[in-house]
Amino acid sequence: MMKIAVDAMGGDNAPKAIVEGVVLAKKQFPDIQFQLYGKEAEIKKYLDDENNITIIHTDEKINSDDEPVKAIRRKKNASMVLAAQAVKNGEADAIFSAGNTGALLAAGLFIIGRIKGIERPGLMSTLPVMGKTTGFDMLDLGANADNKAEHLHQYAILGSFYARNVRNIQNPRVGLLNNGTEETKGSELTKKAYQLLAAEPAINFIGNVEARELLNGAADVVVTDGFTGNAVLKSIEGTALNLMALLKEAIKSSGTKGKIGALFLKDSLYTLKDALDYSRYGGAVLFGLKAPVIKTHGATGPEAVANTIKQIHTMLETDVVNELVKQFEIQPPAEG
Template sequence: MKIAVDAMGGDHAPKVVVEGVMKARDQWPDLEFMMFGDREKVAPYLTDETRIEFIQANSVITNEDEPVKAVRQKKDSSMVMAAQAVKAGQAEALFSLGNTGALLATGIFVIGRIKGIERPALMPTLPTVNAGRVVNLLDCGANAESKASYLEQWAIMGSIYARDIRQIASPRVALLNNGTEFDKGDPLHQEVYQRLQNNPALNFIGNIEAGNLLQDQADVIVSDGFTGNAVLKATEGMASLLLNLIKSTLLSGGFSVKLGAAMIKPALGEIKGRFSTSDNGGAVLLGVNAPVIKTHGGSDEDAVISTIVQIREMLAKQTIPQVIDYLKTHDIK
């Protein structure tokens, strides 16, 4: 299994990317990598090129670049060159910590959409209140506008992913809506509800409200891209706010408060760990012809390793080919 890696994407690139790749390579002998980046900047960290083919890339897509324009104009960038290697069949998956919008554009315009998928969706893995249990939410921002057929296609892809990668025999699929009743929402969400309910390939459990997103009530939650992105950012922001408030309140208290803080420190560490990107893997762009995975730009090397594990599982379980096979016999429009 060969993975194309954008070594220059992310806040701490290329250090965390290169070191994470080398550790993953050492752990899984069935993995090979094509690494794209600036040799001069990568060299201090790439101390062992065993099963790592390095390819020079003369430019980088930054977070300040306009995504589609950058993909078209910076064809010699580490991200675009990595995607071109996947399209050419030289690698089987694309991994980057870089500009999210550019990676979405790269996946769609370079690697290409799966036939039968009208719009790909961005799908992160989120923690829930139950330790060890997670939920997949899609779409989280790849599409500003949506049609009912898009959401049905995303539900199918998300369900296949949850079954294969998370090993859930019959994933619970829910629709993010403004109420749990079947007739809630605008005409779009009412139509999506009926489509998901009538699709025999889905274990559809009905609507779910944003307040229950992390309550382990579903394994896959489908949303239009605008709402999904807003809900995801609000959830992440609230989690960060609460953790910071707890920390500052404990540290600013008196002796007894600080003593209590020391006693509950392990429990707080466990809660913080649930929201860590190091354990939950990256966000998958589902709907393109190969695994395209985006990890948070501020990730550390542990997050790089966990995302590579995620990619390895997708390749081993043939997740994308399964989506392609399903769509060959089911026309969802």
Template sequence: MASTRARIAVDAMGGDYAPQEIVAGAIRAAAELDVEILLVGEPERLESSLKQHTTTSNINIEIVPAKGVVGMHEEPVVGIRRKPNASINVAMNLVKEKRADAVVSAGHSGAAMAAASLRLGRLKGIDRPAIGAVFPTMLAGKSVIILDVGANVDSRPKYLEQFALMGTIYSKYVLGVEEPKVGLLNIGEEPSKGNDLALRTYQLLETNGQIPFIGNAEGRDVLSGRFDVIVCDGFVGNILLKFAEAVGEIMLQIVREELPQGLRGQIGTAILKPNLRRIKQRIDHAEHGGALLFGVAGVCIISHGSSQAPSIFNAIRLAKEANDHQVLDRIQGYKERSTKDGDRVSETSLGGNSEQ
């Protein structure tokens, strides 16, 4: 699909290293990607951060004024309602008003989800949004998208069915998997395994002709490369996400510690540098940039609170890819075609009246 110039609204005040690292990542994205950046935040602080860089004269960056930020200690819905001019609210409004194509935020993830739901609304037929995170696998060049990783602590079977459909579309059109394989995270491969949620979800996935479901995925299967999409509730998914991030950091630390010291170590490191760079790209969560909030009527990327410039750059790249591949239109179109064809997905998979 031909690339178009996307306008990305970046919540420049959100995150542990805002605004300096957010601005640095945005500058790199504006210079290297075909995007326009709308930096949302307090103008004086953003202008000060921009002045620290010497490569901002010919890049597409615009400051959009905002006042305040929803702090990590604040209850999300209360925070965004009390602070209508906070950076995350202003950024979401830019998408709602069609002045931006996507939002990137490393701030309060709960506030980002609340602002997206309240300001953008959900896609027609989607009952609950889901956060989808891309994980590396044991197979080089192959990833798996897992959703939900934190938007819904409690889920119903039909929510997971919707997550599976949205993940399938993303895997096919953005990750380039011609025939995605979908799995349900469970404690065993057998259809009879699992709790009530898993058993009832299995039945929905197995009988939904729109979802290429191949069975249950055990914990050891998550990074095996056997599956392209794995669905689970947000409670389990968030634990899985943070565990995987920790494992990646530990592996990088072990590699650094085990390299020889002194001159021999310097020579060895120089020789292995390309390999070490590839290892980092495969296992470091910063290389993936963030997670897409599926199911809302706008492209929204939620980045880690500790994101620095490289991660923000990758989050903006992820937002551009989702926009370029028209993920939202494809999800909505899937529902409309299914309704026209009379497939059961129009009634159950994408939010019909029946309660599962």
């Protein structure tokens, strides 16, 4: 039986969206035992039954505006901290939260711990590719504001490993995000990273990729520093939201003819919306830790929670973290 520790109080719509997402997921995955950390009375409001669910009551939680490291150290009984502690103690196999991102990263690093040989775990999401059912994995998306070329080298190995073992992509293409495709383009960081990636036999490095080509499927894995990755992620997210808002406004302001046309295009518009929604792939993985640590958007709904649990199920089923540990023990990458 797989055991997932869930921070039921994390996120804008907690515990409602979190618990309702768990309810959806447990119907699909009867082999998961869910451990819900949070206010018991609040959690029970949204449960249809308690099969495969254990509630661990706590009144304390980490707020979105809490300073991450201080919160982890001072709020010992917060739902997120207790869930991370359960993973560290071997009482759960993975942790999932929609709460404070920085706090979850801190909990992952300081409570669960990183895999030996990995200097900087990276935050990775699977993002959409237009016209395809498979997306691309990108890291780092903000776990580290500053990176060295050696970190990007490790991210390429981590991302390739995840793409092969979890997403079943054979020989995934690895691209380095840059401001041009030429080898000589970019900052000192990307130029040095390019040399390291080009010399790495464990990955299928295809060179530099530009941001405008990401959603066209230029690579299966894209690596960059955390500052740039976070900016790109928010740009993609903002573009998708604004595009749908513009379409909606254009339809509303086009009169009867436009509204009739929208009825005929309804299915196509929903397809477009789904294509731009990266939450269908699950949450962001803090990859490089001793257990799966998964973060989803704070404003997430039940469906996105269920998708994230599906992702965690695949990670546990493929035993990707333990396999990664073995890989690094056999041939640990060079540290910076």
